[in-house]
Amino acid sequence: MRKVFGVLAVIFLIAASSPVAHAVDQGKGYPGFCKDATGVTVVVDFQQLGGTTIVRCDPQAGRGTGLDALKGAGFQIAGAQRWGEAFICRVENRPSAAEDVPIAGREKYRELCIDTPPAQAYWSYWHASNNCAWDYSQWGVKNRDFIPGGFEGWSFSLNATAENNPVPRVSAVRPGTESLPCVPREEAKPVTDDPNERQRPQPQAGSGQQGGEQQPRAGAEPGASQGEGPAAGPGSGALPPPKPRPSASARPQAKDPSMNVAFTGGENAEDVNAVIQRESGASDWAPWVAGGAVLALCVAGFLVARRRKHAQGAG
Amino acid sequence: MTSYFLPRDLHPAAWWVWALGLAVAATRTTNPWLLLTIVAVAGYVVVARRSEAPWALAFRLYLYLGAFIVAVRVFFRLVFGGAEGSTIILRLPEIPLPEWAAGIRLFGDVSAESLLGGLYDGMRLATMVICLGAANALANPKRLLKAMPPALYEVGTAVIVALSVFPQLAESVLRVRRARKLRGGSGKKVKALHAILIPVLEDALSRSLQLAASMDSRGYGRAGMVAARARLITGTLMIIGLIGVCVGVYATLDGSTPRYLAAPVLSAGVLVGLAGFWSAGKRVQRTRYRPDRWHLAEVVAAASGIGVAAILFTTSNVNPMNMNPSLINLSWPLLSWGPLLGVLIGVLPAFLTPVPEPPYAAHEKEAHEKEAHA
Numbered sequence: 001m002r003k004v005f006g007v008l009a010v011i012f013l014i015a016a017s018s019p020v021a022h023a024v025d026q027g028k029g030y031p032g033f034c035k036d037a038t039g040v041t042v043v044v045d046f047q048q049l050g051g052t053t054i055v056r057c058d059p060q061a062g063r064g065t066g067l068d069a070l071k072g073a074g075f076q077i078a079g080a081q082r083w084g085e086a087f088i089c090r091v092e093n094r095p096s097a098a099e100d101v102p103i104a105g106r107e108k109y110r111e112l113c114i115d116t117p118p119a120q121a122y123w124s125y126w127h128a129s130n131n132c133a134w135d136y137s138q139w140g141v142k143n144r145d146f147i148p149g150g151f152e153g154w155s156f157s158l159n160a161t162a163e164n165n166p167v168p169r170v171s172a173v174r175p176g177t178e179s180l181p182c183v184p185r186e187e188a189k190p191v192t193d194d195p196n197e198r199q200r201p202q203p204q205a206g207s208g209q210q211g212g213e214q215q216p217r218a219g220a221e222p223g224a225s226q227g228e229g230p231a232a233g234p235g236s237g238a239l240p241p242p243k244p245r246p247s248a249s250a251r252p253q254a255k256d257p258s259m260n261v262a263f264t265g266g267e268n269a270e271d272v273n274a275v276i277q278r279e280s281g282a283s284d285w286a287p288w289v290a291g292g293a294v295l296a297l298c299v300a301g302f303l304v305a306r307r308r309k310h311a312q313g314a315g
Numbered sequence: 316m317t318s319y320f321l322p323r324d325l326h327p328a329a330w331w332v333w334a335l336g337l338a339v340a341a342t343r344t345t346n347p348w349l350l351l352t353i354v355a356v357a358g359y360v361v362v363a364r365r366s367e368a369p370w371a372l373a374f375r376l377y378l379y380l381g382a383f384i385v386a387v388r389v390f391f392r393l394v395f396g397g398a399e400g401s402t403i404i405l406r407l408p409e410i411p412l413p414e415w416a417a418g419i420r421l422f423g424d425v426s427a428e429s430l431l432g433g434l435y436d437g438m439r440l441a442t443m444v445i446c447l448g449a450a451n452a453l454a455n456p457k458r459l460l461k462a463m464p465p466a467l468y469e470v471g472t473a474v475i476v477a478l479s480v481f482p483q484l485a486e487s488v489l490r491v492r493r494a495r496k497l498r499g500g501s502g503k504k505v506k507a508l509h510a511i512l513i514p515v516l517e518d519a520l521s522r523s524l525q526l527a528a529s530m531d532s533r534g535y536g537r538a539g540m541v542a543a544r545a546r547l548i549t550g551t552l553m554i555i556g557l558i559g560v561c562v563g564v565y566a567t568l569d570g571s572t573p574r575y576l577a578a579p580v581l582s583a584g585v586l587v588g589l590a591g592f593w594s595a596g597k598r599v600q601r602t603r604y605r606p607d608r609w610h611l612a613e614v615v616a617a618a619s620g621i622g623v624a625a626i627l628f629t630t631s632n633v634n635p636m637n638m639n640p641s642l643i644n645l646s647w648p649l650l651s652w653g654p655l656l657g658v659l660i661g662v663l664p665a666f667l668t669p670v671p672e673p674p675y676a677a678h679e680k681e682a683h684e685k686e687a688h689a
Contacts (some may be wrong), residue, residue, distance in 0.1 A: 063402050072403075078641050081432070097636045112635055273646060281635035282649035292350040297355040297662065300363040312367075 009312075029058045029073035031265015033174050034194035037130070037149030040064075042073040045155040045168040049094050049101075053170055055261040061148065065123065065198075069152045076272040081114045086142050088123050089113035091154055093272045094121040095121070100280055104159045124165045126153030132182040133252040136165060138189045145199050147185050149174075169261040170252040184251045322672045324366065327454030328462055329613035333360075334450030336620025336659050340627040341442040342520055342568050343637040345435040349627075349658055350442045354381070356661040357449040365452050366666065366671040372489060374581045377448025381441030388437030392429045392667065395420060402427040403643055426640045433450055435640070456601070476526065480519075487518045545594070552591030559584020606631035616664040626657030 028078045034057035044054045058072035066215055067085055070077060075136075076092055079085040095101045103109045103120045111117055125137040127144070128151045137144055146152055153168035160166060212248045276282075332355070341353050358378070393405075409423035412648040463471035492515045495507070559670050563581025566572040629639045630653055640648035 081639065081642075084429070084432075084642075087475040098634050110635065113641075135645065145579060176465055240615055275650055276636055277640075280634055280649060281653070286650040286652055286655050287348050287647065290352050293655075293659060294351050296357040297359040301355075301359045304359075304362050304501055 001065055027074070028071070029269050031056055032057065033057060033151070037174075040069045040073075040146045040148060041151050041172075041174065042075065043151060043153045043168045043172075043263075044091050045153070045170065047156040047166050047168070047169075048158045049099075049156050051094060053168075053261055054092070054266040054269070055094050055170055055263045056266055058146075065138075066127070066144045066152055067136070069146040070141070070154070076265070077111055077160055080116055082116060086140055087116060088125070088141055088154070089117055092122060092266075092269060093275055094156070094277075096279065101158070106174040120157075120159050122157055123201045124155050124160075126149055126155060126168055127151065127187075128153065128254065129182065129184050130177060131173055131180050133254055134172060135169045135187075139254060141197060143190070143198055144187070150185070161275055170263055171257045171260055173254050173257045175257075177269045178257065182251050182253050201312065285302050320669050324455060324458070324671050325364075325453075325616060325668055326462065326609055326613045327431075327456070327459040329609070330453040331459070331534070332447045332448045332617035333620030333661070334453070335663060336617075336622070336624040337449070338443045338446035339568065339624040340658065340661075341439055341446060342629040343631045344646050344654070345439050346637055346640055346650060346654075347435055347438055348648060349638075349654055350435075350657045351440045352655065353442050353623075353661070354445050356570065356658060357446050360665040361449045361452045363666075364668060364671060366455075367580045368455065370456060370520070371452045373482040373485035374448050376454040376485045377445050377451070380448070381445045384441040384444065385437035388433040388440070389430055392433035393425055394422065404430070427645060432642050435642075440478070456482075458607060464596075473528070476523075477665070483522065484515065485521075486520060491515055491518070513656050531552045547570040549591055549594045552587055552594060556584050556586075556588025556591050557663060559587055608672065612668045615667045619660050619663040619667075623658055623661045627654055630654045 027066050029042075032055055037058050038061045039059040041055060044056075045097045048055065054075075056075065057074040058069045058074075060068065060072045064072070067088075070088070070091075077085070077088050077092075078090040080087040080089040089111065090113060097110060097112055099110070099245065101109045101111055101121045103118060109118070109121065111121070117123075125141055126134040127137050127147060128134045129147050130149055130151070132150075134151075151172035153170075153172070154167045155166050187199070207238050223307070323361060336358055337353055341350060344350065356376075361371075361374050365374070370534060393407075404427045405425040405426045407422040408427060410421035412419060460471060460475045463475075478657045488511065491511050517575060559580055561584075563578070563584050566574075566576035567578070567581060627638075634651075637651055637656070
């Protein structure tokens with residue numbers, strides 16, 4: 001018993017003497033669209049949750065996942081506890097644990113981010129090459145590579161189906177490049193059920209030669225579902241070549257940027273940790289009191305046990 | 316009021332209600348501050364209000380079991396994929412697995428976030444186990460059996476025999492160890508384990524045979540004059556009802572199970588179980604010798620446990636922000652006053668209930684008198 005108390009005391013002392021960490025939001029990325037083709041622009045559209053759409057740029061060059069882009073642009077996210085960051089549950093603390101999300105049938109739903117969020121209320125993940133229309137991602141956020149110079153979109157889908165998921169309401173057009181054509185990057189669907197499957201490294205976007213790289217494969221059905229993955233031959237290790245889309249070169253052009261909703265760069269967005277601390281009514285002193293109470297109870301228990309032992313010995 | 320604090324044993328059900336309240340509260344949160352406080356509260360009440368009976372000595376083993384659970388959870392995070400999160404604190408070589416084991420990872424990078432996730436999760440389970448241990452240490456299982464409603468005595472007997480196995484094993488271990496010490500047992504670890512394990516298992520076996528024989532001779536399990544058909548119906552109703560109650564309670568406590576498994580199954584289970592009760596109670600005519608009564612102290616103990624559970628339930632419904640601390644931005648888990656003070660209510664029985672009656676009260680009195688004379 002004495003050892004247990006000792007360990008508890010040590011844990012408490014270590015816990016009490018360390019500083020409180022704060023996440024940095026504004027330190028990563030910069031507000032607004034990316035200024036050149038090296039970075040990736042991240043659009044977060046809160047849709048029916050309310051709140052102004054945020055556009056920020058992750059200036060990072062080279063290969064990276066959608067998660068890297070989201071974090072690199074400075075957004076503060078929370079994953080579902082069951083999946084970790086593989087399933088984005090909150091972006092900038094929305095939907096927060098204390099806000100009602102009016103799902104059809106469950107008007108008082110609250111997102112606790114413990115299990116997978118319901119299909120009626122989740123962050124839908126989109127991507128687009130510069131000047132192209134948004135595409136709903138077939139890949140998970142940790143499995144997909146972002147498109148350098150392109151766009152990553154996050155749009156809150158409330159009471160929507162696979163057909164009418166809300167598209168981010170900011171067009172994927174970098175200012176100053178409106179006249180350029182849409183050069184889409186083709187993305188193969190995932191071929192296995194392995195949650196860790198990563199996209200094959202992509203050739204540099206913007207080379208304009210991607211259309212020629214498509215290799216129509218015998219027997220490849222454009223509508224092949226994800227579940228048929230293993231047919232691709234697990235032995236080969238590599239993914240099959242991208243499947244031809246109906247008309248890749250004629251992908252729809254992005255919408256006119258003048259139709260964009262109002263957006264900010266999140267310059268005035270408060271640090272999410274501070275917001276959580278304020279909204280939850282957390283106190284800086286409560287953990288100290290908790291630790292003190294644990295310590296006091298341990299000491300008191302130890303004294304009572306010793307007194308009892310003495311009494312027993314005397315009796 | 317003076318008679319309120321006179322030493323006596325509380326009704327065992329009061330302790331069970333108190334402990335289950337704490338355990339239910341622990342299911343609502345993974346906040347380590349709250350879980351540590353719950354463990355400390357349970358531990359202090361046990362130290363302050365346990366009796367000298369053998370089952371009261373097992374609490375320490377529950378603490379060890381809790382520590383073991385936490386260690387296992389953290390260890391598994393280390394072995395199977397601990398790379399969730401960005402703060403990598405340990406780089407282990409990853410063991411490549413064949414294609415059919417896709418999705419499983421052995422070793423590799425270990426992040427602080429995933430280890431903390433394992434720690435919080437393990438702490439929650441350990442806290443619940445320790446709360447049950449507290450109930451086992453405080454409540455007298457034999458008196459609990461006596462307090463069972465007569466209709467439930469078949470199921471109740473089985474449950475209480477099962478519940479008292481662990482405390483009895485603990486007592487066996489202590490007894491065998493003391494006997495070895497008195498004989499000057501050798502210090503070799505493996506041999507010592509051998510010399511403890513076999514007597515303990517033998518003890519457990521002979522004890523259960525003895526228990527079965529003594530229960531048999533006292534008329535437990537007596538079918539009497541009831542028709543086989545009626546017994547079958549009663550048994551089926553009881554079992555189905557209990558399964559329904561178990562599934563319903565699980566679904567109510569676990570927020571992620573579908574809601575139709577919660578209230579509907581729970582109420583259906585209770586109804587079927589009550590029908591079984593009624594059917595079984597019709598044929599049981601048994602009176603109780605000196606039944607335990609519920610006095611104010613019992614109500615205080617039970618209410619404090621229920622209060623803790625109710626406050627944490629309310630918090631997790633109204634403002635659950637700090638109940639499951641985020642592991643994405645590595646930071647110290649936040650805590651607000653409401654749930655913390657709520658958990659501290661659980662310590663009230665340590666002060667507001669009478670101490671248990673010492674087992675050798677008469678002897679002690681005699682000894683004190685002798686001391687006074689000397």
